[in-house]
Amino acid sequence: MTSLPFKSRFSPSPTGLMHFGNLRTALFNVLLAKAHTAHSPQPGVFLLRIEDTDMARSEQEFTEKLMHDLRWLGLTWQEGPAASGTQGPYYQSQRHEVYEQYYQKLLDEKKAYWCYCSEVELAIARKSQLAAGMPPRYSGTCRHLTEAEREAKIAKGLKPALRFLIPDNETIEFDDFIQGPKHFAANDIGDFIIKKADGSASFMFCNAVDDSLMQVSHVMRGEDHLTNTPRQLLILNALKLPAPLYGHMPLILGFDGKPLSKRNGSQSIESLREQGYFPIAINNYLSRLGHHFEHEKLLSLNELGDHFSAKNIGRSPARFDLAQLNHWQKEAIMKSSDGEFWEWVSPLVANVVGDKKDLFVNTFKPNCILPSDVKDWATQILTDSPVWDEEALSHLTQANKELLDHLSQAIESEGDDYQAIVKRLSEALNIKGKALFLPLRSAVTGRCYGPELVKIFPLMGKDALLKRVAIAKQQIKG
Incomplete structure (x- = not known):
């Protein structure tokens, strides 16, 4: 895809508020596009696509909130919802007809087949494989059903899923632009579902097809998606569609060394905004979470992009550290003007500061992280209700x-x-x-x-x- 524009993407599922993990993915993809713009005559493009095929869990409210979060942080997209672009729609729930064309192509070429196995049957088979020390994968029960057998299952009211037929004895190889060369044996994968029994497209299928049709050149995502890549390459190869380059980042761990969650440090971006964190502080912290920068000073988003490189992404998981986030918050506070600082804290303290605004700003600007800190000090210093520790x-x-x-x-x-x-x-x-x-x-x-x-x-x-x-x-x- 070297002749196509340089294009990165972020494809979130609107099933909840945006947290550190998926925000870092979005940020790194923005910086990847900005880095290309900084070092190439052709500008990089950042695409936003909403992965809302799970209709039961996807909510428009979360779509609006994640777009608000991205805009608040300055992570604007050049192509996607409410932006330019000719390869939409950019909501996957609106691309059903697109996917149907490619499902039919795979069926016509006998590269996919209908599977009538129930969840119970699949669970029993999985349990048996694990008990035998085998990796769980679909056994191919429905691979060779006759037309009569299929009609009998349909007559029973069974709703089938569509499975991709894995070619035998094939090796899938690709050069991960973060981790280096990778190879997978097709025989270890097993036929996987590309269309669910309810008619919705699977993540595996629609993301692969959309990345190709939307001319995404670089897919950078967490390494929890690494095993998805050979499957998606098989899909694109079967459909004779061009594939993007793939790069997989180590995940973020919590302060306890376990996967990041609400229990060990993760917070929603909405919560950070409500607490009073500055966008530039969040961007500077997350851009260094697993990526090395030579500059240890506060940088704008464009400056971060100038110095960003996929080659500088570490191979080991990064650990979330609130102290480091607060360090960059302090840097952002000190870089703000006195007017900006006052606008930031005045809703909480204006009633007790009175006409001593300039003195107040000069006193507390170097000594806070969040507006709540300033409010506590204002109450402690400027009211008759101090509390001694x-x-x-x-x-x-x-x-x-x-x-x-x-x-x-x-x-x-x-x-x-x-x-x-x-x-x-x-x-x-x-x-x-x-x-x-x-x-x-x-x-x-x-x-x-x-x-x-x-x-x-x-x-x-x-x-x-x-x-x-x-x-x-x-x-x-x-």
Whole structure:
């Protein structure tokens, strides 16, 4: 397919919200097309196709949400639903007539046959094969049914599925553009279903046919699809349709080393958006999850594409790490303008910040990951309802009320001038370092960590500082 345009694709099933695993597949395919655009006179194309043949589980709501997620992340498609393209429709549920033509071709050429085996019969056969130490595959029961036998089964009301007839003693070989040369023995595969008994197309069949008809040049997907590739190559070869190149990425594991799921770190993109993660942070994290970049700085989507290469995709599974996602979120926050930062957090804090917006942004921008963090700090610092954690209370108790009395006096004298207050306390109590700063921070913020006190003091102001010290005194038992 070298004479055709460079085209990657993402073909999700709209049966739920989009999570990290399928998002990374979409992102890598976008970057693959962008990389081609960056290094070739001919632009790469990213195609979106909706795999909604499972009518019982597919929902339009999820289709709309996954497209919204992709657009929010900047992963726009040049061909597909609500975009240009002449090879649609791009919903597989609308391509029934297309598939029927190719089913009939396979039947006419005796490369497929009707199978009347029930689910119970197939389950029993599978169990027997496993018990005998054999790989489970269809035994070919219906391969050689006579016309009379087929008519008898139809008369009983049995609804058949259509199976692809695997050629005997054939080896399927292809060059995986991520993992290298692969080969499979056709005899190990077994005749597989290409049309279900309910009339819907199987994933194996419709994806192979659509990739070819839509002139997809590169199919990059998870390695859980690796064993599908020889089957799809057999289908395309039988139909005399051109095949794309295939590349298979290692899967993402959770923090516990098991396949990524909701239990070990996976979150929906909708959830990440609602929490306040930036698209650029998600893109920078996921683009490095299993792919090596020389640049460790925050990159735009186009810059990520410039430096992306399938050759840099690792062979080992990548492990999801929330700390790394949060690292890129911090990088995105620091790269944002003060105006963008305020727009990001203002819905949660504007009512308590008042006219100190600039001071507030300067104080908390380097000290948060999500808007909820900023809200917690705003409540802690700018309201009369602070909560002291146990460690802060411990430091307050050790310091005793003498330090707080001196702190009140210093604030009365110096206002919110942090440096002047620290100097007075150090001289009056003959203490410095942690012995001074930990109880001071604990008294004012209720925490032993957080934004710089030199910024917090003017943000709070003299009156609020005095009130806070008075409340802190009440926290000391005895």
